[in-house]
Amino acid sequence: MESTEKNNLHPRNSHRSRYDFELLVQTNPKLQQFVQKVKNTDQLTIDFDNPKAVKSLNKSLLMQYYNVENWDVPEGFLCPPIPGRADYIHYIADLIKGNKAEIPTGSYVKGLDIGVGANCIYPLIGASFYNWDFVATDTNLKALKNCSTILQHNPDLGEKIALQQQLNSRFIFKDIIEPEDKFHFTMCNPPFHMSASEAKKGTTRKLNNLGLQKEAVDKTPNFGGISDELWCDGGEVKFITQMIFESAKYQQQVMWFTTLVSKNEHLKSLMKVLDKIEPTEIKVIEMKQGQKTSRILAWTFMTESRMNNGRFDEQKPSEENDF
Template identity: 55%
Template sequence: MTEKSALHPRNLHRDPYDFEQLISCVPELKHYVFVNAYQSVTINFSLPKAVKLLNKALLLHFYKVQDWDIPEGNLCPPIPGRADYIHYIADLIGEKNPQNSDIKGLDIGTGANLVYPLIAHRSYGWKMTGTDINDNSLKNAEYILSQNPDLLPFIHLKKQPEPEHIFKNIIDKEDRFVFSMCNPPFHDSEESAMKGNFRKTKNLKKSTVKKPLLNFGGQQSELWCEGGELAFITNMIRESALYSSQVLWFTCLVSKKENLSKLTFLLKKIKAVDFRIIEMSQGQKISRILAWTFVDLNKHKDWFLKSKI
């Protein structure tokens, strides 16, 4: 069995999908499974319903998440890539806290899918706060938690009432988070988002596609914002300086490599003590985690100790 070797060593999805096992979790998935031209069992990743059912099965089988579901049109993220982000954060914070105990994380833009908090808690037992600007997304995330009552003490949701802000209204004076994480809006317009997905869908199907289809879904706030990825992360970095003593590691995904030079220049300008660029690779997609801290590295261990008080 060939491993998806680019994934993190602790990622539970390194092996090819065992569809027999996954179908036993979600029987409806069988209607979307087929043998492709390379004699591999797979699904049609260009179909939103197929992707959603695969996610439902993966979350149930690997993470014991019951009755996961999202409304039509919401972002349906690929689970292996989301898990990778969590594992690389564990490596980052494990440098000074190898037990990874008593960790509180903040997920900016958790969406209707709630995937990052679900995987983070099931994988490491972390406590998570998920934020969003969309009421319907938070309502669905609440539904997922209601179907998994054992998660209620560990995953909390918070509405961001001002979309132009990221940490304001979310981080209270007494809050201390070991990390924040975010999968930011990538595109700068709805048209750009549709064109990007059109190209991706054509690559998946290896054929002519006449109509753009958001196979992984996505609401406006999940896919695009004014200025795109660069503007969003720039705003995040500037605002993070105001909460420099309340979050140990700020992190964010960066899809466009060309944005890194501007972002790291800004981090130096606002006097971040340290920053890291962590590369991740899932299939054809390469992305990066940009991580930065305002706390001297020699004081990170003390920071963990104070967080337990």
């Protein structure tokens, strides 16, 4: 089988090569029913238009590369592409590494995932690959209950991931970050549409691009997503703006605040918001998955000296340092 590298993915991403379907079927025999040959070749693939096939592939990838068993998401919730989600985790690792020789690993590194959804993907990958600890939040109780079920099937990872419901959807960090908390990073894949109708138009456009019928919109979990995941009043600009203003209240408790930004044209207005709270440093990190380009917006209020003098020096907890 050809092993063409996806050079646009992060160098540490486990999914840079073509999917090894023979290996994945050995890991998860249930994937076999969806595997087929690419026309006129011996290469194996699945029908990526088939949501059941995509979910089975996700299960297989999580089993093979992250030791996650019995992963599943309820119908209607987002079924995310694993390679792109892994990229975000690896770029965060680069951020918190800074100019150190090694990437900080272990449970003293603590991340906060805002809007974890029902899939729990970011904490699962981060906890498995880097052994980080996570607090994962969501406003949707059903989503959190599904995450809890996944973690019950994976007790080693479950010990590293705490779930917390945000009871007030007007806030992002408030009532989540407590006075005694310290996080090396926050991360978020914000709802990017401004309304339910706009979200449905986006899904219909995706399906049409794939040659699928419009009536498939509501039946396609890999392009699915409940309202919390796909849209909010004001879209991602309003959501991230709220996140930025709130972050100023927790600038001594978080090393790096980060969020995905789906549209490049949104960066200009978000940068103006960031200027108002005067962070020490702002970074925009581009990520590419196939034809899609997204970006991570990251900001910190801490000086490089403070970050370098924290726990990152020691690779273990220290009572003498802030982090």
